[in-house]
Amino acid sequence: MCVDNSRLSRNDNLAESLIVTQKIRESGVEIVYVMYPVDPNTSAGMLQENILYTFTAFEKRNLRLKFMNGKRTRFKEGYWIFAGVPKGYKKQKEGKSTILIPTEPRATYIKEALEMYANGILSNHSDVYRYLKEKNITSNSPRNTTGRIHYTIVSILFKPRTIYFYAGYFYRPSR
Structure with missing residues (x-):
């Protein structure tokens, strides 16, 4: 028993919602919609x-688009809307929101390293690692007591979401 079909499946894919409904019925369960009874x-x-x-799928797609457009607008205004913080930046509270502040010279060196990699000056990840090491860029992890850069920083920099961030694009592959 559920209020309406939007409570049974939160999927915006009509075919998948109907398959879920069919599987529930095939298992011997009767579905009763309180708001819109159907036979x-x-x-x-x-x-x-x-x-x-x-209609439910249409409404869910529209809500998701409005939500993403709102996040995109906030992101363009300088507010950080994702979990975690890109290397070379820190969060700063501004009212009820959080904005990103570059931590210099770290942010500049990381951006330079990625730009040099994109232009072919640094040919691979190891070159980027060596460049950052020469600039004394270390891990800002509280567990890093040695003050050394960890190769994981470089691997994090090359994740698609991070590259798009440093290039100035709003991109969220999972959406």
């Missing part, structure tokens, strides 16, 4: 349920 044993009831799922 899935009739063709009219099946049509009604499909229409309800179509």
